[in-house]
Amino acid sequence: MKKTQPPHIQLGRKGEDLAVEWLESKDIRILERNYHFEKAEVDIIAFNGKQIIFAEVKTRTDNNFAEPEDAVTETKKQSLYKVAGAWLYERKMEGSPVRFDIISIVVKPGESEPAIKHFEGAFWHL
Numbered sequence: 001m002k003k004t005q006p007p008h009i010q011l012g013r014k015g016e017d018l019a020v021e022w023l024e025s026k027d028i029r030i031l032e033r034n035y036h037f038e039k040a041e042v043d044i045i046a047f048n049g050k051q052i053i054f055a056e057v058k059t060r061t062d063n064n065f066a067e068p069e070d071a072v073t074e075t076k077k078q079s080l081y082k083v084a085g086a087w088l089y090e091r092k093m094e095g096s097p098v099r100f101d102i103i104s105i106v107v108k109p110g111e112s113e114p115a116i117k118h119f120e121g122a123f124w125h126l
Helices: 007-025 074-090
Strands: 029-037 040-047 052-060 098-106 115-123
Touching (some): 007 040, 007 098, 007 115, 029 074, 040 074, 052 074
Parallel strands (some): 052 098
C-alpha cells in the first residue's frame, strides 16, 4: 500500500515539476533533481551552456502574506552554497562558472496557469 504524501510535499513536487518544464522551455538542460549532501539539498541542478545553475524552487498556493521567494533565507543560501560545493567537488568541476537561481511559483486553486517568476543569479557566493 502506497502512503499518500502530505499536501505540502505534493505541492513542492508539483512546483519542482513546473520549474523543470519552465527551464527546459528556455533550452536549459536539467542535470539533477533533489541532490542531497549531508542535511542540505538543492532542488534542481541545470546547465544553460555557460553556467551550472543551482536552483531553489519555492511553491505556494497564494502570496497574500509574502512572495514564495521571500522564503529563501540566509540560512538556506548557506546550505545551497555547501551543497553546490559538494556537487562540484564530487564531479571534479570546482571552479566552473555557477549561478544560484530562485524559481518562485504560485499555484492558486481554481486557476489554470501558475504564476512563475525566475530570478536568475538571485544571490551569489564567492
